[in-house]
Amino acid sequence: MRENLEQYERLLETDEDAFEQPTTTRRELWAYYCYYNADSGVGPVTYGQALFQSALSAAGHDPAISPVVPGNCTTRGCVLPWGSGTRSVASVVLIANGVCFAVMSFLFVWLGSAADYGSFGRWLLLAATLVNWVFQFAFMSVRGAGQWKTAMGLYIVNYIAYGSTLVFFAAIFPRLARYMPHVRKAREEDLKDGRISQDEYDAIESLERNHISNVSTAHSNVGYVMTLAVSLSVLLPMRGNSYANNWALFLSTAYSIVFGVWWFIFQQKRPGPRLPRDSSYATIGWKQVFLALREIRHLPQTFIYLVGFFLLADGLNTTSTLISIIQNDQVSFSFLQITYLGLAQALCSVVSTLGFWRIQQRFNISTKRMFMVTNAFSVLLPFYGMLGLWTRRVGFHRIYDFWLYNVVFGLFQAPYYAYAQTMMSEVTPRGYEGMFFGLFGITNRASSVIGPNVVQAIVNASGNNWLGFPFLVGLCTAAVVVIWFVDVEEGREACRRFVDERKMVRVAREGGEQAEELVVAVSGRDAVR
Template identity: 35%
Template sequence: MSTWKETLFGDPFAVEGDEIDETAQSEAELLAKGNVFEQPAATRGELWGYYLYYNGDNGFTMNSYMPNILQSLAYMGGFYYDGNTTAQNCNNMPEGAVCYVPWAGGSIPVASMLLYIQAIAFSIQFVLFTTFGSLGDYGRWNKWILLSATIIGCASQIIPMVWVNNDGSQWNGMMGMMCIALISYGASLVFYAAAFPLLADNLPVVRKARFDPNVSREDYVLVAEKWRNNVSAISTTFSNVGFLIVTAVLSGASFAPWEKYDFPDGVAHILGNAPIFNYIATVFCGGFWIINAIPYFLWVPAGRGGPQLPPGENHLTIGWKNIISSLREARKLRYLFMYIIAYFIFSDAVNTLNSMIGIIQGQITSFNGTQITILNLVSAVCSIIGCLAFLWIQRWFKIRTKTNLLIIIVLTAIVPIWGSIGIGSTKFGIHNTWELWVFYVWSGIFIAPIWAWQQTMLAELVPKGKENLFFGLFGVVNKASSWIGPVVIGAITQSTSNLWEGWPFVLGLFLIAIVIIFFIDVDKAKEDIRLYLLENSDEASVNGQEKSIHSVHDTDRPVSAKDEKFV
């Protein structure tokens, strides 16, 4: 058995022999190992460039400083109604009043606007990625689309600096920039993930096993799986490292002395307490992404790309056909289909929860950059602790994946219960700074692990050889569900002028998901999978076709859920 050092630090470029005889096996044997098209071997530069890219593309500012800037500009440009129903500027708004902005010929609360813009961005992502996502898997488009998304994403983080001295009259310009930033960031995650199997499966050690006639297909699958897991784990680690670097640097910078602002009495004269810090921070995040992205585009080998589009297919329809196909297959597996429904519900609940906290924290902290940065630093550290803690608990007490996932979701559902208390009280119910501290610790320890265990649960319910189909479906489900919660909460806030009125809806989503997952029988699900594979195998034999194989492209993609995990 490999040691943890060999697993994490093994060298995929250290292979015995310099030459690989690609003619040593027949075409049928190579096809069984996934050699369906020629690819250049991965290089150290490409691998490290891939890791560094995720280091920079950590999504921090998308869920912290940019919403802070948009919300603060909207408050400066917005208005509230006094007792005489006269519109007054929100700058001197009394406690308990609601700030509004113009919207579609009328007006809506700022909180509703922030939720609606996120819903719009997610719905656009769903349509775009379902329609054009195949460009990442077929042909040579992936690199160029990823490059374009990176340029647009970095630019959208830097451009807000033009509004640093704005009086709020151009808040809608920042709203548009926020929408572009969310879409480009989502695109970067999708097409970054699409590059993963081609890189991992062409590491020299994997190619050596593929072309070695003495290595069976089963042994080759084990080698390929080991290095796919290795690349996925390390790239995800780099993303978290990048998140820690950014929060640590900006936390330190926020305490720098600053006198170029008229601070209120009793407020320390430091950079983090001045509005400009949010603008400086998002520019820093954009620059950090650029620096870390450059090596990948310089070092990816020429010729890296996917297979040709299947005959009779086109990029505009193949994504939608795959969704229909995967749903048809899922209906044959009742417990997998139940889990798809549960995932649709609880992923929307978690995303909506994070969106609401993002708005609430801006109101509580008055958009203070220092507090937001330090809170996220605490969340990053606690996220690592939480994932490791649940992993240790599961192994030590031999807890099954389903039980662990249920525990995590139940603990996450405590947050909307907590928030619901705040409907009728301003003393408790996520209304205070100390409650934000509790939330960020709670979020890191108990909410962040949800994305790791939901994937493990899916892996237990997916038939072997269908991983790519169903993991792709779950990516679509996540995007498809992400807009529903923000729209509903935005409408509730618009109707009641109270964001906290939305917490019971979020709680309801969690409760429904918990009930569905509770009734999933994993043991019976595995028996269903066995019968499903046997049936498919028999059908293939009757039709004179080869049995379904687990090709190198039917792989688990790296999880990129930072936009859901960090608020």
């Protein structure tokens, strides 16, 4: 029955295999790694947030000092005018992040599924990448306190574009893995000829997904190291110069362009199926998400994972933002100090991602088990910050706390990103990567609607940044418990059934038959055989 169904799909061009999909080449794979190298986030996240927060602090004042004098912030607090009142600097940064995540949620639902059809995905990624680069350059114009509103606008647009590139680019790697030469041979020859079982093929493809995902993450961290090293070439000789930070941002953006452009040159055309009847690129996303929500009962493991990862990403993203706010205050927004700390994290990240991959490959450990190891540290990081409520010896009060944080984050959280997206690919139906990675993007980059809003309210009401950590400990712990119950093997099988059922319905529609008639007809032919 499946054979006949695939023939119908090829005839009607409703499946990606209806087109001759090219085998992944070494040049294409390295172009993919280079884009990850370029898209490390130094400009839009590390330097962008530091410039934004620096402008806010320069425009703010210490609420305990009267009369109000902008720029007199001390360690006791820093607020700035907001509406009819005031808000703390940390609260404004968290609000900006909340806006970013809300807009990304809308974009990923609207456009995520559209990326599965035709060549729309490649143009979508190109557009997001160009916006990301342009707004990083625009951030160079931020110079002082009077520009904090401009800085906020630039930060929001830049962060949204950067987050979009991560999501739309991540959706590509399952297809690259599927068409690697040895994986393709295993599927199209060994599996069809009965030399290997479906489970053995699943293990081959899963290992290749882990390989590409881990190596990509390692290259992202190599790019982080190289970008920071390039930035030091101006930060050290121009130490004390008011333009040093802006030139560092210029160099980091230039580095992104030099390494990122190769993907758009060497990527092969991998068109998806044509759009369904009565749909457009503007509407297909909403239709597909509605379909996905209706199919929860058919893909329970996929949605359990999305719920768990929603909580985990919310907790970890907000934890990272809160620690960055405290760190930027501690180092007085020094790009030089931020660069040194970032280098420590990036170097540890390169070692850990490659090390985790070697351990997994050597002992044949499942994706989920490797992911759970990293998740334990997702809870420990905010727990360490929570200790700062009762003592100043630990808990992000001294500079060595931030060295420790960046080393631990690099060693145990860098692989988290690789295994998170590999886990998503394990429970994503083939041909629906754009839709489900769009949902994954909502739970990842765009999930942090709860965390920033709750934490900014706590911080703004109390004036104490550390009071946000207890909430984050609870959020991350709940997430780890939910993910523990995800059954990856059951999820894979459910995805196969989902794809086959959708094939029957769509082939019937495109061929002008009723789904029931098609099932009867195909089943009848199989019976005759």
